[in-house]
Amino acid sequence: MTDQFNTWQAIQGEVLRRIHARDWPPGHPLPNEVDLAAEFGCARATVNRALRALAEDGILERRRKAGTRVALHPVSRATLDIPIIRQEIEAQGKTHDYTLLSRVTGDHPICGKALHITALHRADGAPFALEDRWISLATVPQATSQPFATHSANEWLLAHVPYTHGDITFSAQPAKASEAEHLKTTPGAPLFITDRTTWDHDRPVTVVRLFYAPGYSIRTTIGERP
Amino acid sequence: MTDQFNTWQAIQGEVLRRIHARDWPPGHPLPNEVDLAAEFGCARATVNRALRALAEDGILERRRKAGTRVALHPVSRATLDIPIIRQEIEAQGKTHDYTLLSRVTGDHPICGKALHITALHRADGAPFALEDRWISLATVPQATSQPFATHSANEWLLAHVPYTHGDITFSAQPAKASEAEHLKTTPGAPLFITDRTTWDHDRPVTVVRLFYAPGYSIRTTIGERP
DNA sequence: GATGTCATTATGTATATACATATTAATTCC
DNA sequence: GGAATTAATATGTATATACATAATGACATC
Numbered sequence: 309m310t311d312q313f314n315t316w317q318a319i320q321g322e323v324l325r326r327i328h329a330r331d332w333p334p335g336h337p338l339p340n341e342v343d344l345a346a347e348f349g350c351a352r353a354t355v356n357r358a359l360r361a362l363a364e365d366g367i368l369e370r371r372r373k374a375g376t377r378v379a380l381h382p383v384s385r386a387t388l389d390i391p392i393i394r395q396e397i398e399a400q401g402k403t404h405d406y407t408l409l410s411r412v413t414g415d416h417p418i419c420g421k422a423l424h425i426t427a428l429h430r431a432d433g434a435p436f437a438l439e440d441r442w443i444s445l446a447t448v449p450q451a452t453s454q455p456f457a458t459h460s461a462n463e464w465l466l467a468h469v470p471y472t473h474g475d476i477t478f479s480a481q482p483a484k485a486s487e488a489e490h491l492k493t494t495p496g497a498p499l500f501i502t503d504r505t506t507w508d509h510d511r512p513v514t515v516v517r518l519f520y521a522p523g524y525s526i527r528t529t530i531g532e533r534p
Numbered sequence: 535m536t537d538q539f540n541t542w543q544a545i546q547g548e549v550l551r552r553i554h555a556r557d558w559p560p561g562h563p564l565p566n567e568v569d570l571a572a573e574f575g576c577a578r579a580t581v582n583r584a585l586r587a588l589a590e591d592g593i594l595e596r597r598r599k600a601g602t603r604v605a606l607h608p609v610s611r612a613t614l615d616i617p618i619i620r621q622e623i624e625a626q627g628k629t630h631d632y633t634l635l636s637r638v639t640g641d642h643p644i645c646g647k648a649l650h651i652t653a654l655h656r657a658d659g660a661p662f663a664l665e666d667r668w669i670s671l672a673t674v675p676q677a678t679s680q681p682f683a684t685h686s687a688n689e690w691l692l693a694h695v696p697y698t699h700g701d702i703t704f705s706a707q708p709a710k711a712s713e714a715e716h717l718k719t720t721p722g723a724p725l726f727i728t729d730r731t732t733w734d735h736d737r738p739v740t741v742v743r744l745f746y747a748p749g750y751s752i753r754t755t756i757g758e759r760p
Numbered sequence: 761g762a763t764g765t766c767a768t769t770a771t772g773t774a775t776a777t778a779c780a781t782a783t784t785a786a787t788t789c790c
Numbered sequence: 791g792g793a794a795t796t797a798a799t800a801t802g803t804a805t806a807t808a809c810a811t812a813a814t815g816a817c818a819t820c
Contacts, residue, residue: 314804328696328734340770351805356771366615372771373813381692384616384730386702388754389592392607466607470554473758476612479751480706480724498706498724504610506756508554525705528614530732532699540774566800577775582801598801599783 313348319358322348327367327378338368338376365531386528390476390502392462393439393518397431405430408457409490418505419444419512423451425461428490435491438519447511462516471513474506478526483519491521500524539574545584548574553593553604564594564602591757612754616702616728618688619665619744623657631656634683635716644731645670645738649677651687654716661717664745673737688742697739700732704752709745717747726750 345352362368366385397404409426416422422442429436488495500520506513571578588594592611623630635652642648648668655662669677714721726746732739
């Protein structure tokens with residue numbers, strides 16, 4: 309018991325220091341929790357808390373009995389916060405403006421009978437993102453009574469319709485003529501696209517594709533200590 | 535104490551159930567940990583573990599004294615695993631092929647004097663991603679003795695050079711003539727781009743831009759229970 | 761030698777207790 | 791009434807202990 313590390317953050321910091329200093333290079337096994345607790349002069353639960361958090365970040369790999377080791381290929385594990393568009397725009401100090409472009413019913417391969425909504429989000433008047441959304445009427449019948457004329461369907465859905473899970477895909481696609489027109493760019497221009505599908509258990513809630521105006525990017529960090 | 539939930543996962547599941555069932559709608563405050571523990575017939579630490587994990591997922595918002603409430607705008611918090619390209623290709627059951635295109639020294643605004651490497655990654659022979667990388671020679675002098683002819687610089691760096699943090703940006707950009715040629719597409723084609731910068735404390739390690747061949751996308755899930 | 765059993769081991773988790781800390785609410789003081 | 795102080799409260803964390811569980815490795819068995 310050389311030093312006294314008595315918070316799990318301090319222990320995490322010391323472990324990270326040893327990893328960064330190459331005392332424990334990639335693939336290197338760590339002492340077990342009991343020994344580390346003895347060395348750091350703290351309880352095993354505190355060591356466990358520190359190492360578990362590092363494992364969740366992808367820095368360590370842990371297996372029962374096998375022990376803990378420094379990740380060999382520290383698959384960069386980044387946490388993406390995907391805000392609603394209004395918040396994203398307002399966070400830039402700009403004013404958000406929402407325009408409903410169309411609102412019809414139709415059929416969608418995943419959603420079935422669905423409300424089809426297209427809308428444009430602007431930031432300080434400039435086109436920001438084009439929204440193409442389907443809302444399943446089997447899952448969300450209340451959507452029919454919502455105009456979605458002044459507020460984004462996303463915010464209404466988040467506040468009123470539960471979902472259990474979903475998936476998001478990011479890609480780059482060329483702008484079609486109509487998309488280019490709304491986003492004030494040229495057909496074929498590279499657009500950053502997000503496709504999101506959300507479910508409530510096994511029932512589809514909404515499928516949405518967002519076309520972001522040229523220049524858009526999303527950013528995240530890895531290994532940042534708060 | 536009606537039911538007996540004695541694992542933190544069971545408690546997390548029950549809390550999620552109540553959120554999804556709209557018993558606790560967005561913005562709704564939860565009972566405090568002591569009361570929940572009494573209701574669930576478990577220790578407060580167990581409730582804490584369950585709620586803390588949900589807060590990390592962005593589902594709950596917690597503040598001392600103020601208590602716990604269901605997140606009003608459940609900012610979709612997705613975890614992105616960014617594998618090394620070879621693993622990404624091999625995970626698709628394809629063979630990875632790496633070709634060094636150029637290797638010179640030059641100056642880079644962030645890295646200073648740096649090794650500049652361009653390389654092409656192929657999957658089953660088809661262009662997959664074009665890599666444009668700068669490695670700071672002040673931080674990584676050993677890089678000069680590495681040919682990077684048959685293996686990606688990324689894997690060598692991960693195994694031999696420590697880093698503490700970094701940032702990643704995703705965007706869509708039109709292919710320049712040379713990029714289009716390597717990726718066997720046409721100039722102006724929309725390319726999915728990732729820009730990554732990594733640091734070891736305050737020293738830049740490497741700056742890399744990856745141009746992915748058309749059709750590439752990254753996918754993640756939200757709210758998935760493992 | 762291959763296979764199955766069992767003890768060992770390191771992590772995973774639950775519990776009771778105690779104290780720390782942030783934040784709000786109430787109260788006192790000027 | 792407004793500012794400063796204080797009390798109350800919910801979460802945050804540390805500790806010792808106990809048992810659960812997965813995975814390994816050794817041993818015994820066929």
